[in-house]
Amino acid sequence: GQSLEQPSEVTAVEGAIVQINCTYQTSGFYGLSWYQQHDGGAPTFLSYNALDGLEETGRFSSFLSRSDSYGYLLLQELQMKDSASYFCAVPAGGTPLVFGKGTRLSVIA
Amino acid sequence: DADVTQTPRNRITKTGKRIMLECSQTKGHDRMYWYRQDPGLGLRLIYYSFDVKDINKGEISDGYSVSRQAQAKFSLSLESAIPNQTALYFCATSDFTGSSYNEQFFGPGTRLTVL
Numbered sequence: 001g002q003s004l005e006q007p008s009e010v011t012a013v014e015g016a017i018v019q020i021n022c023t024y025q026t027s028g029f030y031g032l033s034w035y036q037q038h039d040g041g042a043p044t045f046l047s048y049n050a051l052d053g054l055e056e057t058g059r060f061s062s063f064l065s066r067s068d069s070y071g072y073l074l075l076q077e078l079q080m081k082d083s084a085s086y087f088c089a090v091p092a093g094g095t096p097l098v099f100g101k102g103t104r105l106s107v108i109a
Numbered sequence: 110d111a112d113v114t115q116t117p118r119n120r121i122t123k124t125g126k127r128i129m130l131e132c133s134q135t136k137g138h139d140r141m142y143w144y145r146q147d148p149g150l151g152l153r154l155i156y157y158s159f160d161v162k163d164i165n166k167g168e169i170s171d172g173y174s175v176s177r178q179a180q181a182k183f184s185l186s187l188e189s190a191i192p193n194q195t196a197l198y199f200c201a202t203s204d205f206t207g208s209s210y211n212e213q214f215f216g217p218g219t220r221l222t223v224l
Contacts, residue, residue, distance in 0.1 A: 008149070033212075041217075042199060042215035042216060042217050042218055043152065043199070043213075043215050044215070045212045045213065045214075048212070087151060087152065096140070096142050096154060096157050096167075096203070096213070097152075097154075097213060098154070098168075099151040099152040099153075100151055101149060101150055101151040102149075102151050
């Protein structure tokens with residue numbers, strides 16, 4: 001089976017940098033993805049890492065270490081609108097995504 | 110117009126009632142999914158379908174059934190609703206590109222309350 005662990009809550013100051021970690025256990029690994037969900041909204045895709053290393057998309061970056069079964073989402077120059085829940089997820093072979101329980105990020109002034 | 114739509118957006122029902130949640134998409138994707146979200150538990154997969162003739166159970170399929178009426182339509186039914194099925198339900202779609210991962214596109218969700 002698959003399981004993912006991520007912190008339940010993180011608080012950071014506007015303009016700062018925050019890192020949200022995710023560790024996973026899966027019987028077959030194909031990559032780690034991240035989704036953002038604002039309160040009352042639908043999850044939206046942020047990033048996907050299939051290979052080790054850092055992928056950058058604007059203010060957001062995502063890192064993967066397959067040997068450590070670990071990844072993180074890095075948010076830079078935090079803005080109030082970044083306050084949301086962030087989910088890591090893994091696709092397991094032919095089955096669809098298995099999600100972590102989510103990290104609620106609160107950005108404070 | 111939204112690419113993935115869900116109806117109804119909100120529903121309050123009573124224990125024992127049959128409920129159907131509908132999902133339609135205009136993205137032309139073959140793969141469709143139903144997830145349930147409860148506070149603190151993330152998104153859990155109920156059922157998924159890779160094409161019209163393919164239906165698969167997910168992690169928490171007990172008490173639910175689905176119907177894939179067409180490529181664009183995937184319905185979730187609760188045959189006899191119970192209070193612990195009170196949750197936020199999301200439909201999602203993805204394309205099949207032959208790679209091991211496909212981005213999923215979510216509908217706006219249906220908030221279901223079972224009294």
